[in-house]
Amino acid sequence: MSEKNIFDEMWGTDEVLRGPYSEFQSWFQDEDLKRLRAKQREAEEVFRLAGITFNVYGRAEAEERLIPFDIIPRIIAGREWQRLCKGIEQRVRAINAFLHDIYNRQEIIKAGRVPQEMIAKNEAFLPQMIGMTPPGGVYTHIVGIDLVRTGPDQFYVLEDNARTPSGVSYMLENRETMLQMFPELFSRNRVQPVQNYPVNLRRSLAACAPPACDGPPTVAVLTPGIYNSAYYEHAFLADQMGVELVEGHDLRVVNGRVAMRTTHGYKPIDVLYRRIDDDFLDPLNFNPESALGVPGIMDVYRAGGITIANAPGTGIADDKAIYSYMPDIVEFYTGEKAILENVPTWRCSEPDSLAYVLDNLSELVVKEVHGSGGYGMLIGPTSSKKEIEEFRKKLTARPGNYIAQPTLALSTVPIFTKSGLAPRHVDLRPFVLCSPEGIDITPGGLTRVALEKGSLVVNSSQGGGTKDTWVLED
Amino acid sequence: MLGKTANGLYWMSRYLERAENTSRLVETGQRIGLTRLGQDDDEWASVMRSASVLAGYEEHHDEVTKDAAINWMLREKANPASVLSTISEARQNARMVRTALTHEVWEAINGCYMAVKDALARKVSERDLPAVLGLIRQRTALVRGATHGTMLRNDIYDFTRLGTFLERADATARILDVKYYVLLPSAFAVGSSIDNVHWETILRSVSARGGFRMAYGSQVNARDIAQFLILDKRMPRSLNFCATKIHNNLSYLGADYDTPPQSSLMAKALVDRFMNHDIEAVFDYGLHEYIQTVLSMLSKLGQQIEKDYRFYE
Numbered sequence: 001m002s003e004k005n006i007f008d009e010m011w012g013t014d015e016v017l018r019g020p021y022s023e024f025q026s027w028f029q030d031e032d033l034k035r036l037r038a039k040q041r042e043a044e045e046v047f048r049l050a051g052i053t054f055n056v057y058g059r060a061e062a063e064e065r066l067i068p069f070d071i072i073p074r075i076i077a078g079r080e081w082q083r084l085c086k087g088i089e090q091r092v093r094a095i096n097a098f099l100h101d102i103y104n105r106q107e108i109i110k111a112g113r114v115p116q117e118m119i120a121k122n123e124a125f126l127p128q129m130i131g132m133t134p135p136g137g138v139y140t141h142i143v144g145i146d147l148v149r150t151g152p153d154q155f156y157v158l159e160d161n162a163r164t165p166s167g168v169s170y171m172l173e174n175r176e177t178m179l180q181m182f183p184e185l186f187s188r189n190r191v192q193p194v195q196n197y198p199v200n201l202r203r204s205l206a207a208c209a210p211p212a213c214d215g216p217p218t219v220a221v222l223t224p225g226i227y228n229s230a231y232y233e234h235a236f237l238a239d240q241m242g243v244e245l246v247e248g249h250d251l252r253v254v255n256g257r258v259a260m261r262t263t264h265g266y267k268p269i270d271v272l273y274r275r276i277d278d279d280f281l282d283p284l285n286f287n288p289e290s291a292l293g294v295p296g297i298m299d300v301y302r303a304g305g306i307t308i309a310n311a312p313g314t315g316i317a318d319d320k321a322i323y324s325y326m327p328d329i330v331e332f333y334t335g336e337k338a339i340l341e342n343v344p345t346w347r348c349s350e351p352d353s354l355a356y357v358l359d360n361l362s363e364l365v366v367k368e369v370h371g372s373g374g375y376g377m378l379i380g381p382t383s384s385k386k387e388i389e390e391f392r393k394k395l396t397a398r399p400g401n402y403i404a405q406p407t408l409a410l411s412t413v414p415i416f417t418k419s420g421l422a423p424r425h426v427d428l429r430p431f432v433l434c435s436p437e438g439i440d441i442t443p444g445g446l447t448r449v450a451l452e453k454g455s456l457v458v459n460s461s462q463g464g465g466t467k468d469t470w471v472l473e474d
Numbered sequence: 475m476l477g478k479t480a481n482g483l484y485w486m487s488r489y490l491e492r493a494e495n496t497s498r499l500v501e502t503g504q505r506i507g508l509t510r511l512g513q514d515d516d517e518w519a520s521v522m523r524s525a526s527v528l529a530g531y532e533e534h535h536d537e538v539t540k541d542a543a544i545n546w547m548l549r550e551k552a553n554p555a556s557v558l559s560t561i562s563e564a565r566q567n568a569r570m571v572r573t574a575l576t577h578e579v580w581e582a583i584n585g586c587y588m589a590v591k592d593a594l595a596r597k598v599s600e601r602d603l604p605a606v607l608g609l610i611r612q613r614t615a616l617v618r619g620a621t622h623g624t625m626l627r628n629d630i631y632d633f634t635r636l637g638t639f640l641e642r643a644d645a646t647a648r649i650l651d652v653k654y655y656v657l658l659p660s661a662f663a664v665g666s667s668i669d670n671v672h673w674e675t676i677l678r679s680v681s682a683r684g685g686f687r688m689a690y691g692s693q694v695n696a697r698d699i700a701q702f703l704i705l706d707k708r709m710p711r712s713l714n715f716c717a718t719k720i721h722n723n724l725s726y727l728g729a730d731y732d733t734p735p736q737s738s739l740m741a742k743a744l745v746d747r748f749m750n751h752d753i754e755a756v757f758d759y760g761l762h763e764y765i766q767t768v769l770s771m772l773s774k775l776g777q778q779i780e781k782d783y784r785f786y787e
Contacts, residue, residue, distance in 0.1 A: 050577075051569070051584045226569050235572035245573045250478050261477045263629065263783040264730065 007151045007411045008423050009074065020075040020472055023188045033420060039181050040071050040416060046180070052173050054460065055229040068465035069174060070415040071181065074426065074447045078192070078474035081443060084147070084155060084430070087339035089439050090330060092143050092432050095162055095317045097333035099139040102316060103129045113328045122322075123370065124315030126278060128285055132302055134311045136208040136436040141273070141309035142201070143432040144168075144445075147340070149411040156343045156408065157326070158427060162318040163310060164275050167446040167466075168431050169233035172197060172240075174446075174468040190473040192443035198240035200433055200440050205271045207435040211304040212257060217270040219243045220260060222251075224276050224292045234275050248276075253296040258306045271307040272297075278312045320369045320403050321347065344406060348399040357404040358395065361388050364404045366395065379456060381407050410456055413467070415449060425450045427458050428469065443471035475574070477784035480633045482571035484779070486583070487621075487637035489564035490614055493557045493590075495645040497610040499525045500547050500557075502678040504603060507540060510671060517675075518543035524652045524679060527555050544603070549594040557610060558594045561587050574630045582620040586613035629730075632723045636779060639723070643716035644772050646703060649679045651765045657696045658761060673699055680711045700761070701753040713768060714749040720775070721745045727783070735782035740775050744768070 007013055010021045017025055044066065047053075053064035101107050102125070108114050119125050144165030146158040175194050179186060202219060209217035223234035225247050238245035250260050251269070259266035274281065280290040285298040300306050316322065322329075324345040330338035346353035348366075357364060366378040378391040395402055412423035430445035447467040448458035458464040503521035510517075519538045522528035530553050531538070531546050549558045565587040572580055590613060593606045625631045650657070656672040673694050677683045680703065689708065690698045706712045721741040728738040748768055756764050780786065 048588070049581050049585055051580070226566065231569070235569070239573040243573075244476055244479075246476065247478070250476055261784050261787070263475050263477055263480050263727075265784070 006409050006423075007149065007154075009076075009149070009411050009413045009426075010421075011423075012152070020077040020080075020470075024073065024075060024185070027185055027188060028421070036071065036416060037418075043069050043071055043177055043181060046177055047173070050173070052169070052232055054232065055227060067170065067460045068451060069177065070449060070451075070465050070467045071178070072414050072416050072421065073178060073185070073468045073470045074413045074428075075189070075470045075472065076444070078472050081192075081471040083153075084340075085441050087155070088145050088430060088432060088441055090334055090336065090339050091145060091157065091160070091326070092140065092434060092439055094326075094330040094333045094338075095143065095160060096137075096139050096434060098329050099162075099311070099314060099317050100133065100137065101333070103132060103313065108329065108332050111332065113332050114322070114325050118321060118325070119316065122316055122319060124313070124319045126313035126316075128298055128302075129311070129313035134208070135210045135304070135307045138208050138309075138434050138436065139311040139314050140317070141205060141208060141311075141434055142168075143434065144429045145340075145432065147428045147430070148343075148408055149426075149428070150409050151411075155340060157340050158343060159320065159323060160318040160326070161429070162314040163277070165429070165431065166230045166233055166275075167429055167448075168197060168442075169236040170466050171431065171442070171444065171446045171469070172236075174466055175444075178468045189470065192471045192473060194442050194444055197431065197442050198237060200442075201237065201273075202241040202243065204433040204435040204437070204440065205273055205307075205309055207437050208307045208309065209270045210307045212268075212306070213270040218268065219271045219273065220246045220269045222246055222248070222272050222274040222276060224248075224280070228275075230275065237273070248290075248292045248294055251294040251297075253294065253300055256300060256303065256305050258294055258297050258300050269306060271309060273309045278315065281308070281312060320367055321349070321400075324403065343408060346404040348395060348402040348404060353404075354395075354399045357402075358392065361392060361395075363407065365407055366391065366402050366404045369401055369403060379407065382454075382456070407456070413447070413449070415451065415465075415467070422453070424453070425456050425458065426467070444469035475629050475633075477786070479571045479574050480629075480783045481780070481785035482567040483574060483630060483633040484637040484785070486564050486567035486571065487634040488641040489560040489567065490583075490617060491638050491641040491645070492555060493560040493564065493610065494614045495642070496525050496527075496547055496555060496560065497557050497607055498681060499679055500544055500603075501607050502675055503540075503543070504607075505678060506671065506675055515540045515543070520652060520675075522547065524649045525555065526648055527553055530555075545597060548598060548606070558590065561590045576620070576624040578620040578624045579617065582613075582617040586617055589613050629727055632727050633783075635723045636720060639716040639719040640772060640776050640779075642711055643713055643720070644769065646680060646711050646713055646716065647765055647769045647772065649676060650700075650703060651762075651769065654761050654765060657700045658757075670694070676703070682709060682711065685709060697753060700756070704756060704764075705749065705751070705753060714745075717741070717745050717749050724779070735778075737775060737778040737782045740771070740778055744771050744775065 005013065010018060012018050047066050047069060053066055055064055098108065102119060109116050109119065140162045142165060144161035144167065146161065147155050148158050149155050171194060205219050206217040219241065220243055221234055221238040223231060223245055225231065235245055244260060246260050251258055254266045257268035258272065259268045276292050279287045280292040282293050282295060282298045283290045284295045297306065301308050324347055326342050327338045346357050348354045348357055357366065362380045364380045368376045380388065410425040413426050414421035415424045426447050426449045428445050428447050431442050433440040447469040448464050449467055450456060450458045451463060451465050499521050503518055506517050515538055518540055519528060522531055522543055525547060527547060534552060535542055546553050547556055550556045551559060553559060565583055568575060568580060568583045590610055593609050598606050621634060653672060653676050676699060677686055686702055690702065702709055703712055705714045707714055709715055724738045724741045728734040
């Protein structure tokens with residue numbers, strides 16, 4: 001894969017300035033690099049003071065670090081975005097329909113489109129959800145769809161995040177920071193706003209209030225606490241929505257409701273936006289060791305006493321093994337062909353695929369089915385022989401644990417470096433809200449960028465950064 | 475409001491106040507040491523006793539020296555009341571109650587933490603000490619200013635005020651407790667130079683030399699100092715001032731309840747029984763006993779507030 005074939009979102013493949021970047025380019029040409037360098041430092045200071053940090057796991061001391069922020073916006077044209085939105089909405093509807101089906105009649109299995117064992121043997125499948133329909137019929141109140149681009153009109157879904165997708169606070173803070181630092185850029189470009197996200201989130205959650213709710217729904221955000229890597233985001237969202245940020249030990253089941261301990265006694269919660277994993281949600285129903293959850297919350301949930309967002313068990317829809325079935329899933333529930341393409345995927349559980357993957361390890365990206373955050377994966381083209389051989393052993397030992405995909409020529413966008421603009425690979429995570437009132441997609445999303453030249457790994461835990469993402473009004 | 479949030483707000487402001495008090499005592503010790511003849515570091519034991527950190531110090535050190543005392547009070551991680559420890563705790567609590575704070579208050583606390591952590595990353599040399607103490611004073615003042623200027627006057631504010639004034643009353647009472655003997659009417663011959671040192675120490679410890687002069691003139695005597703620190707309604711660090719603020723804030727909070735919580739009654743009793751007197755009555759009661767009683771009431775009051783407002787369960 002040569003750099004020449006790579007699609008750059010500013011310069012295309014033929015060094016001709018693309019439309020969405022024209023205003024930006026004329027602004028940038030008149031800018032002084034020194035001033036921009038100062039702006040870059042200023043941005044870091046803003047983030048540090050605001051405490052927009054994440055904690056790195058696996059270190060002795062809980063360390064707070066900044067996610068590097070790049071000041072050059074990523075710009076997407078309105079019509080490009082509209083097309084993406086159609087695909088995202090279709091996919092999210094299919095995911096919800098799939099979840100409802102999987103936990104109820106399982107038509108898709110009866111129809112032979114998804115094999116029984118993909119569900120029954122899947123750790124992400126929660127038997128506790130069988131026969132249960134969440135309030136409003138919504139399973140995934142908040143979804144993040146990770147997209148990559150390889151050409152002007154070619155987008156692929158890299159993965160679906162249907163559990164508790166994170167990063168939305170960076171989308172909002174990145175925009176805030178850009179508005180403060182480069183107001184003139186926003187005067188020259190008509191950028192679609194993202195600031196309504198918290199209000200929309202709250203409305204969307206409130207619209208899914210449970211049957212037991214009488215009066216205006218009480219919403220709360222459940223966090224594992226200040227040492228969690230995404231604590232900043234939890235506090236940020238609770239703050240922006242104007243709701244309480246609670247931890248497990250603030251909650252208990254009182255009179256058949258989940259209630260939070262206030263200075264005036266226990267007060268029931270109607271909708272809980274939880275940012276802890278299923279396994280920790282309820283020590284009585286799941287992991288008995290969990291101190292982060294609420295004993296008995298699942299029983300309240302099943303009795304219609306509370307809405308849990310996202311619903312427990314949604315992981316079955318964003319599992320990497322299920323991912324390869326998504327085109328079928330979309331077609332099955334919507335009756336249409338999937339608008340957004342999947343990355344071609346080999347399921348290593350299938351002998352033929354495994355053989356192919358083992359023969360082509362140096363060309364492929366191999367991922368753990370249940371992994372996330374860029375841990376435990378192999379990127380063939382950038383790995384050493386030794387790394388590949390070690391991975392081969394792991395893969396042969398537990399093939400069912402892995403999927404493989406071709407290395408895509410991810411698009412690049414410019415970042416600001418000491419010597420000016422330089423292209424780096426990016427992905428995009430748009431954020432989607434679902435409620436009975438409809439599906440709401442915030443224009444833009446979180447752009448993650450690999451700061452190392454040529455690198456394809458954009459995860460913040462692996463040294464990636466973020467950018468503000470603009471969708472222009474056409 | 476969540477009980478946990480009330481807890482976090484209360485402790486956030488207690489720790490901030492404690493950091494300020496500790497740094498002020500360091501400043502006092504340093505100043506007294508510099509302006510006095512002789513080379514002994516005795517004063518530092520007394521300073522550390524006033525800050526309630528002497529016992530911990532002695533567990534880690536064989537003798538009291540100025541350098542070790544300053545280090546212990548400012549930046550020792552093993553000392554939970556060091557400025558660095560208390561500012562870190564204040565910020566951890568602030569992070570926990572982030573949603574209850576305004577953006578300005580959070581940034582002031584986070585900025586305070588970053589600046590102080592940076593300034594105390596290494597041992598502070600004598601040359602740098604005034605600048606470091608100044609930085610601590612400015613940064614904590616910024617937090618107080620942001621709190622005062624941007625927070626709604628609601629239960630959130632009440633809990634931060636409770637933490638501030640309980641900690642401050644406790645600190646003033648402890649300073650008095652360590653120095654009570656020089657304030658007794660019969661203790662020393664009036665006007666001796668030894669008295670002047672003690673009195674200056676006391677007034678500096680509560681940042682009140684100027685305030686005292688304004689209120690009582692330049693003639694310093696034990697009775698006036700006792701009156702000033704214990705009963706003066708104008709003095710923002712006096713026991714009376716703090717107890718009255720505690721009582722007021724508990725009354726605002728208690729107004730939302732059908733029957734006033736126990737802590738409101740205790741605060742009222744503290745004000746009624748111990749603050750509405752003149753200083754002669756305090757001397758008649760016995761200054762030492764008086765201070766001990768007030769300290770014990772403050773401690774019980776703190777525990778009752780935690781219970782009444784469900785800080786823990």
